[in-house]
Amino acid sequence: MSRAADLTTAFFARPASWPLVLTGLLLAAWLIHRYGWLNPYQQQILMYVGIHIILTASLNLVNGYMGEFAVGHAAFMAVGAYVSSLITVRLFPFQAAPLLFPLALLVGSLAAGIVGLLVAFPSFRTRGDYLAIVTLALNMIVKSAIENLEVIGGPRGFLGMQRLTTLPWVVFWVISSLWLLRNFIYANLGRGVLAIREDEVAAELLGVDTRRVKLHAFILSASLAGLAGGLFAHVVQFITPRSFDIVRSTEILVMVYLGGIGSLAGSVIGATVYTVALEWLRFLGQWRMAIAPLLLVFLMILRPTGIMGLREFVAFIPREERNLRARLEALGRGRQGWPPAGEAGRVGPHGPA
Amino acid sequence: MPFVAQQMVNALQLGSIYALIALGYTLVYGVLRLINFAHGDIFMVGAFFSFFAAAVLGLPFLPTLLASMAATALLGVMIERLAYRPLRHAPRVSAVITALGVGLFLEHFTLASVGAQPRLMPPLIASAVYQAGPVRVTTVQLVIFLVALLLMLILDRFVNRTLTGMAMRAVSWDKSVVPLMGISVDRIIALTFAIGSGLAAAGGLLYATAYPVIEPYMGVLVGWKAFVAAVVGGIGVIRGAMLGAFVLGGAEVLVAAFLPSTYRDFIAFGLLLLLLIFRPQGILGRREVQKV
Structure with a gap:
């Protein structure tokens, strides 16, 4: 174990290692996509894994690293999904949509980031259980607002998106998101995030501008969720307000705490294990969804901090x-x-x- | 004006049901500082227990109420014993996630065992309509209001006037000193879960009497709303939960009365956001003093 760890450390200590690994990943994703090495079903699972990784890692920033308890992450996902879908369907010409897709995703994630302000401001005054309710309320409000907007389909949902999300795109966005989060966490602002988790008052006294830190963290987290929402919308090609209800938020929470709080590696593992395990358990039929939460409860009792729990792979540092x-x-x-x-x-x- | 009065009757009906569920959240939060996210699903299981008691065993209203309350109370105690007690000293958030897990388990276990198709609750109360001045009140509404009021009065007396109730308040005050007074904390916590779950079952039966279609996911939204009610009133404060439930019920019914009913959740939760920004501790809650 320790020898393997040493080798990993040595490998990632070389400046050229990361670009090598990432290029390899992207190339593999492109080859799989181009030559159909995996069947469409397997590719779809992989894409879901990627989208879930972005969602989990972004929620982990707020819940794991900053120690808040946000329970309405699907709200930001909904904003990103709807905004980017509206852009690709209504704004872009049909043929140009694949080329302009990243632009749509970015605008969607920007919109989600702006909605994130609605959580950031209350978080200056309140935290803990009450902030949880603010986020919960936001999730309900966003869902209800979409249901009442007939222009974008209301409760019937919105469709007409092309299947623009492909495996290489997902891999690209996952890498970018994780890279962004990693750099944020290990930069000055990230130190502030950790300080807030450990003791907000003490952090304030030591000169951490807690408002600025919270503002940045919530906006970053929300906009990454919006990005994931945009990717999700262009995989399933049909979104309804019900795709982004409290059940979806709960699912993201489960992945965060399964993988382990305060750990990017944990987010990757949590999202992967949860998504793949749920697919693998499909043979159980309806009992699948009853077994999965039971496993989570056992995990929490045996290992309350999740799989990685505040530890990190050396490669993510x-x-x-x-x-x-x-x-x-x-x-x-x-x-x-x-x-x-x-x-x-x-x-x-x-x-x- | 008669219209508003009529809506107030509807608000009382909805508020009574929310209150019974909100009490469970607030009781458990009081003794454990745990948001029991499984509570909405305990409410759902309570409704299904009532359904089986009424439809399969053919019991009348009162035995159905008692049977489902007893069965659900037992379920609550079991959940506490198996899932929450091992985590008493773990980080708080692990317990919360466990609660989410238990809730999901209850939902999908019910879904897998009784099936996804909604069940129709048989009518347990002969329906009649009384005209009281400008408002019409149905027997169903009367029963809901009276049962909820009775249970809340009993709970209030129990918590404030009996020795066991005093022990519950003591546990909520300081868990580490209570054992020194010869009180078993475990037993009090189990009792709290039993009471909370029993009340949720009563809420489940009343809900199923008022809106007779029940299905495994019914607890999600109702549960979250009851939780909102508990927070609006000030979580951990028993009378606050009752007040918050009636406030939320009133807000929802009024919104549905004057606007398209699809705006109901939007307005209800928007109000909640505003309240939390200006009075984060809830209506009756006391701000916790943070020691540095």
Whole structure:
């Protein structure tokens, strides 16, 4: 185990490693898409996995890293899905839509980010259970608002999208989102996010501009959810307000806590395990959805912090951060209790501080 | 004016049902500081228990009420024992996620075992309409209101006037000192779950009496709304839950009366957002003092 970890560390310590891995992933996705190496059903599952990874990682920023409890993530997904679909169907000419698709996604995610402000502002005054209700209310309001807008189909839903989301696109957006989140978390603002989770008052006293941090975190989280919504809409090609109700939000929550809070690797694992496991359990028929939550309950009892739980794969930590930690360790900080004796092989996600 | 008065009667009916469910949220939150997200689904199971008691066993109203309350109370205690007690000392959020998991399990277990088709609740109360001044009141509305009022009065007396009720309040005040007074915290928490689930079952029966179509997903929206009611009143405050439920019921009914009914959720939750921005602790809640 430790040898494998060492090898991984050594591999990702080289500057050229990440571009190599990412290009490989993109190439593989393109080849699968172009030459049909996997059947359409398997490709669709992979696309769902990717979309779920974006959703899970973006919610993890707020719930895991910042320690809030937002329960209405599907609201932002809905905004992104509807805005981007409206653009590709009503605004773009049919032939040009595939080329302009990324633009539609970005506008959708921007719109979702603006809606995210509706959660960011109340979060200045309240947190915990009450913020949970604010997000819940937002989810209900967005769903209800869409149901009352006859122009975009109302409760009957909206259709007419082309199947613009392809596996290479999904892989591209997953990589971009994770890259963005990783850089955010390990930048100054991200330190502020962690400080808010540990103790908001203390963070404020130490000079963290908590409002600015919250604003950025909520907007980033919401706009990534909007992006995922746009991708989702162009896979299923038919969206209704019911696709984005509280049940969907619960599903995202489950993936976050299954994978583990405060961990990007955990988000990837949680989204993958949940999506694939639900497909794999299909042979159980209707009992599938009864077994899945039961597994979650067992997991929570046996391992309350989720699969990864505040730990991170070395590959998801920026190189500068790892160098910094190594230097701090060399300075003798390590002997004062970090990393704990016997856990030297494991790297905590948030550094020694 | 008669129109508004009539709507108020409808609001009382809806508010009574919300109140019974909201009490379960608030009781559990009071003793465990846990938002029991499975509660809406416990309400749904309560409605199904009532359905089986009434339709399969053919019981009349009162035995149906008692049977489903007892069965659901037992279910609540079992859930607490098996799912929540092992997590008493885990991070709070793990318990909340477990609650979500239990809720999903109840929904889909019911779906898989009784099927997805909605069931029609047999009418348990002979329907008659009384004209009281400008408003018409049906027997169903009267029964709902009286049963809910009675249960709430009993609960209020129980919590405020009995030794066990005092123990419940003590647990909610400080869990670490209570065992020193010779009170079993586990037993009090189990009792709280039993009471909360029993009330939810009563709510389930009353709901099914008023809106006789029941299905496995009925608990999701009603449960969330009852939760909203509990928060509006101030979560953890028993009288707050009752007040919040009637406020929410009133708001929903009035919106449905004057606007297209599809705006109901929109307005109800919009009001909730406004309330939370200006008074985050709820109507009767006390702001928690945070020690630094």
